[in-house]
Amino acid sequence: MKILLINTDDAMGGAAIACLRLLKTLNQTEGIEATMLVQEKKRDNPNVKAITETWLQKKLAFARFVQERLFFKFQEKNKEIRFAFSPANSGIDISEHPLVQEADIIHLHWINFGFLSLKSLEKLFALNKPIVWTLHDMWAFTGGCHHSGDCENFQDTCGNCVQYLKNPYPTDLSNRIWQWKSAIFALRLRSGNNIELRSGNGTAIVGCSQWLSNRAKKSSLFKDFTVKAIPNPLDTNLFSPQNKVEARAKLGLPIDKKLILFVAAKVSVIWKGFSYFQESLEILKTQYSHNQDIELVVLGESDAETIQKLPFKAHALGRISDVNQIVSIYSAADVFVTSSIQENLPNTIMEAMACGTPAVGFEVGGIPEMIEYPNTGFLAKYKSAESLAEGMQWVLFEANYEELSKNARQKVLDNYSEKVVIEQYLGVYRNLVAQVS
Secondary structure, eight states: OEEEEEOSBSSSHHHHHHHHHHHHHHTTSTTOEEEEEEEEOOSOOTTEEEEEOSHHHHHHHHHHHHHHHHHHHTTBSOGGGTTSBOOOOOOOOOTTSHHHHHOSEEEEOOOTTTTSOHHHHHHHHTTOOOEEEEESSSGGGSSSBSOOTTOOGGGSOOOOOTTTBSSOOTTSHHHHHHHHHHHHHHHHHHGGGSSSOOSSOSEEEEESSHHHHHHHHHSTTTTTSEEEEOOOOBOTTTSOOOOHHHHHHHHTOOSSSEEEEEEEEETTOGGGOHHHHHHHHHHHHHHSSOGGGEEEEEEEEOOHHHHHTSSSOEEEEEOOOOHHHHHHHHHHOSEEEEOOSSOSSOHHHHHHHHTTOOEEEESOTTHHHHOOTTTTEEEEOTTOHHHHHHHHHIIIIISOHHHHHHHHHHHHHHHTBHHHHHHHHHHHHHHHHHHTO
16 A cells, blocks of 8 residues: 655654654555655655755745745734744645655645645545545644634634734635635545545545544534544654663753753744743742752753743753654653643653653643643643643652653553554555545
């Protein structure tokens, strides 16, 4: 069985990481030949192929991204949400690409930022090949936003988009995008009666979390499709606990401190909620004891001014791509903290817990499926810095840490290991292939 995974890139963001991990796991499975198709290849992986290879193709890819962003810039509510909404008005047609033509199953992941436009999607769906679409956010079933926040318009018809558009009205950009997606998916549903797709509609929608799959089921666009929840896979042999003292010595981190770890590709991204993290640290320092025992570790892109404002000594490690070093960082920490205010099923929480490091995070998205208080960490009240501080204090100084660490690791083994996840995807693939045989 030939599986073609499609993602915008193979380097940046949680979707790319999750897609690469699935690619590796699939190619370790007997009877499966998996390839990943991206817009521009940045990693040295023979199973990843790129649409753009020449200098001109790469420039055109960048031009598509710029065209999409400029188009939205004149309609955006403010610049803070510029990359939180994708109009998908610019993209490339890959329907005739040899890998697409040869594939038994097309497996879509995150395809925005100038890679696949709505027109590109329309042509892919018109091929009448079995399609799996793994959702890493809400974009597939909204009028363009990647996370709808408190808006529930996607359950009916998008439009009047006050959260993202400068001039919302009933037939605004979000409504036009929703209408186009509706037409694409309606055509797919009708194709279930043709000779190529004898039963069902040859399409499976997968949410990486139960939370996201439930949102998709409620959407007007996916109400007639099969929607499942399958988490991202993790190599639990690689992501496993290391001796804390040895990990810290290797990284040059203090042995005698309680280390709080914060991870984000870029800490300034608004939905990572760094301001809540900073406020919670201020509370931790002023309202709780033992604050002299605490230091911070920040992994990801950050500026010196931001780090200097933090109330505890911070070790800013910048961006690191060496996965073995990342495992050591997770193992060196006493607690992993995420202050994200919009999330699906974060790879970072999964990775930390696999290394035996308990997690603290807001009760949002798929995070409550991962952090189970009091077994694997602390679930903080949404957007409450006070609750986040309480969670850090509890994990570091009050909980049975050894038990917490063991439970965190076991949670990942039971739910997110490669063996557990791949069996669920194989079931989806086999069901789709049966629909065309």
